[in-house]
Amino acid sequence: MSGTERIEKRGRYNFTEIEAKWQRYWQEHETFKVLNPSDCGADTSKPKYYVLDMFPYPSGAGLHVGHPLGYCATDIICRYKRMRGFNVLHPMGFDAFGLPAEQYAIEHNVHPADTTRANIETYRRQLKMFGFSYDWSREVATCEPDYYKHTQWIFLQMFKSWYDDQLEWTDPQGNQTIGRATPIEELVAQFKSGAWGVDADLELVRDKETPRREWVDLSKAERRQAVNNQRLAFIDEVAVNWCPALGTVLANEEVTNDGRSERGNHPVYRRPLRQWMLRITRYGDRLLNDLDDLDWPEPIKLMQRNWVGRSTGAEVIFPLAKDWAVEGGEWKCLCGSCADQPVFSDFPRSIKVYTTRPDTLFGATYMVLAPEHPLVGEIITDERKGEVETYVAQARNKSELDRTADTKEKTGVFTGAYAINPVNGKEIPIWIADYVLMGYGTGAIMAVPGHDTRDCEFAKAFDLRIIPVVMPTDEWLAQEEIRPADLQDVDVLSEASMRDLRDAYRKSPESFVEVFVDQGVAINSQQFDGMSTAECKTKITKWLESRCVGRTAVNYKLREWIFSRQKYWGEPFPVLHGEDGETIGLDESELPVELPPMDNFKPTPVEGDSDSVPEPPLGRAKAWATVERDGKDWRRDLNTMPQWAGSCWYYLRFIDPHNSDIFCASEAERYWMPIDLYVGGAEHAVLHLLYARFWHKVLFDLGHVSTREPFQRLFNQGMIQSFAARTSRGTVVAPKQLGLQEADGSITPLTDDQCMHFVNDDLPEEDVKRLVEQEGGEPVARVVAKMSKSLKNVVNPDSIIAEYGADTFRMYEMYMGPLDAAKPWNTQDVPGLFRLNQRIWRLVVDEFTGENSVDLVDVEPSDEALRLLHGTIKRVTEELEQLKLNTAIAALFDFVNGMTKLGKRPRKVIEPFVLLVSPFAPHLAEELWARLGHGKTLAYEPWPVHDETLAKDDEVEVAVQIMGKVKARITVHVDADEKTLEKVAMADAKIQSLLQGKTVRKVIVVKGRLVNIVAN
RNA sequence: GCGGCUGUGGCGGAAUUGGCAGACGCGCUAGAUUUAGGAUCUAGUGCCCAACGGGCGUGGAGGUUCGAGUCCUCUCAGCCGCACCA
DSSP states (O other): OHHHHHHHHHOSOOHHHHHHHHHHHHHHHTTTOOOOTTSTTOOTTSOEEEEEEOOOOOOTTOOOTTHHHHHHHHHHHHHHHHHTTOEEEOOOOBOOOSHHHHHHHHHHTOOHHHHHHHHHHHHHHHHHHTTOOOOGGGOOBTTSHHHHHHHHHHHHHHHTEEEEEEEEEEOTTOOEEEEEEEEHHHHHHHHHHTSOEEOTTSOEEOOSSSOOBOGGGSOHHHHHHHHHTTBSEEEEEEEEEEETTTTEEEOGGGBOTTSBBTTTOOBOEEEEEEEEEEOGGGGHHHHHHGGGGSBOOHHHHHHHHHHHOOEEEEEEEEEBTTTEEEETTEEEESSSSSOSSOBTTBOOSEEEEEESOGGGGGGOOEEEEOTTOTTHHHHOOGGGHHHHHHHHHHHHHSOHHHHTOTTOOOOOEEEEEEEEOTTTOOEEEEEEOTTSOTTSTTSEEEEOTTTOHHHHHHHHHHTOOOOOOEEOOHHHHTOTTTSOGGGTTOOTTSHHHHHHHHHHHHHOGGGSSSOOOSOOEEOSOGGGTTOBHHHHHHHHHHHHHHTTSEEEEEEOSOOOEEOOBSOSSSOBOSEEEETTSOEEEOOGGGOOOOOOOOSOOOOOOOOSSOSOOOOOGGGGOHHHHEEEETTEEEEEOOOBOOTHHHHTTHHHHTTSTTOSSSSSOHHHHHHHOSBSEEEEEGGGTTHHHHHHHHHHHHHHHTTSOSOSOSBSBEEEEOOEEEEEEEETTSOEEOGGGEEEEOTTSOEEEOOHHHHHHHHHTOOOHHHHHHEEETTTOOBEEEEEEEOOTTTTOOOOHHHHHHHHOHHHHHHHHHHSSOTTSOEEEOGGGHHHHHHHHHHHHHHHBOTTTOSBOTTEEOSOOOHHHHHHHHHHHHHHHHHHHTTOHHHHHHHHHHHHHHHHHHOSEEHHHHHHHHHHHTTTSHHHHHHHHHHTTOOSOSTTSOOOOOOHHHHSOSEEEEEEEETTEEEEEEEEETTOOHHHHHHHHHHOHHHHHHTTTOOEEEEEEETTTEEEEEEO
């Protein structure tokens, strides 16, 4: 190591050489390579700790300062855990498939594989500069065939399974569970044996009472459909955001409010398209319930719960008035072709709705269908046809965002048809309105304008009846700002005026300013009158059930996952499509299905609102797309999987990254899972984490993984923000783009020094007045903003590392504030941490001679030095355990300050301190450890343990308060009891004088803290 | 609109969970030092006042308590998520 000699000669803290040296050392010695239990030499007696970072998407811009925030934190924890005797798995890889690479490829005519490879190299180089203790031998990239072979394999498992939601089983962890992913063969066997059948829509029917069709009577295509209707991965036609110009489906987030594509501003249309779907909703309950046992931030759990959006209520059937009548409580079919007294699951010519408020059924005065509802065409009367069709056509082309824009007024059309309210036999009009979404519930609602704000708005707009069926609480009725104008003066305390209010509500609920949507007491509901909302819900549902027109139901906001993209740079689907519409999964031995080499990734543009949908780019790879098998022609699927696919299981691949047979060997999986700590940004709070949990549960059901949940503990790092300026118009610009307006109107750009003062908010007042944005000359104010390319305030870690070193960078980011808080980057603060590292360096090294400092002494440390050390060990350890890394570093500062005061540095104190420093500034600590005479890395040295008796001072200062205000301080023994404390406090001269002429009422003593004297 | 989070000096942030508000760092002030180094060391640094004393201070207003940054009620501001979910 020639570099060391030079360092010794100069003796200064030369971070460049030290960091290069130790990074080389770690690499050469494979210091952080960790073994799997079956590997030769593995020590399975140690406890395991699996720490995972959210792996990055390698974009062209390279790493920014936000990435390493979480990575530094996990690295510190990993280094700490190793020293605490854990086998630590700490891997890193790249989420390498995705749209940006493809867009870049189209614009610059390069292959996404090439740019991705180059970007990965940049990222890897940058990540290595930080000295992270990753086991690089486990690196993966999701775009490599070795990797996506298994992504395809997992997809096949979903294609080959279905969710048996009634199967009761005990999972390997001993939990009683209902519902499980099961091989599709078991479903087919049940069909074949005649145990199960299907309904008219080829959906599964288990009981034999319900009218159903049997397997033997189904055509080949129908059988395939019946099975497809259950598969976890299936093909279905769904309404999507189709952008003809871009030639792809867009996510809702990629569509602007005026129905155009975010990228390119092209028109976007709602189109029903055949897409791969994953049946994630079957896991809704488990995705919800299993959150309870996870050590995640509550807000994230809440976001996931809201996303799943489970609600309970009832499905209710509203028969069409032209086809059904009620005679003597029995349903009578008017068309003659339907069975009288139909069963719930087979009630022809009726509208099924979902409601969370079956108790308000008597208040349902009209119905609304979503414009896309399949019954719309059937029920419109001839005279309404034109108007309805125009409305439906309009709604069809609106994006979801457009339709749900909040300020929008209610629109709709009457169909001319009526339905029968099953609770009272009354005929109610059926309307069509886009405030009802096809994607939720049944796509149809019963409207209760008396107790639903949206229905009320609609009813008022179209002059529909409003019937109150829930009497609000007195408290609600009595609110002044809600009461009708003519009842403003009543005395709400009297029972008589409450009666007036109730009568007024009964007569015209719309005269109250707000709609009552809460729980109350049923009115106008015949035999259910007087029941509480909760009771009424159950009773009405039971009543409906007994008449086969309703049943309890559960609904989710969660939608099935649209899983295909019309793009090149993603995982191909491992399936073949036959000419007759059959889709088969490939055999495992045929994986991976590699992407064909191509050089043109452009979508085929289509003009305007055409129904034709062009082929995805993969369609141009003609030879690849066609496969001959068993004498028949098959076609590959031309779609690819979305970017989420690879990240749904990467944490499993890290466990066994080079296994070419299976995605992850079971023994290793059982050893390492679940992940003990998962750190990443809150932007993945819902989608990635939900999708990955879903895949994991499928793998768990099928016996491929051993834990119900992948990520036991989750931690969200906060965003690194930037100081910026906001102009009076609201534009945000970086400090560098500011200037001072001179008297002649010209603008002088801010100097670096002035920028600093701007950031610190302490520019001289006359400068603040002249502060303007350079380009527009508009006045600005200081704000904290997101770092963004357009703001030109992105800080590149490379330059900071070059200037101050990786150890300083790591320390600075950890010292900025709490890990989970958003905080602004301030380069000005970096030198403070650089100074800390220099001071730590000088605790050991004499800067001039380069030898160990003469103050470093081999004598027994003083009590004071020991107290300092053990206090520091205690603090650092406790803060590390809680991921409070900012205050842990504050403890390091305190130690160095303390040592500076003490002068001499006993080796017995300095050595453990170097170990405490090592997770934070590993290069520095390794170098000092070597200079202290140790021959090998400190990465596996035991973590220092503090001795409580040494950490404590014998004496402690206690505050003495009078009436809660500190008036004096006394010094007492740490263990002094309450009585002693009180005595010493009362004896204090100052306290004595302040108590002159006052009566002591009470004395509160908190041991070791304070004495509070209550006196007047 | 609904839900969540956050408001503490000139700046970033501490505060043992109801017990001395402002740890630690940045910046600033003064001094020492010279090995002129992205130095170091010492002292100071919340605000106000008639200044070895006193008053006020954790977005604002109330409240509970011997005692509140911390708990309760109301309120303001900022950020994030969802958004016609029946």
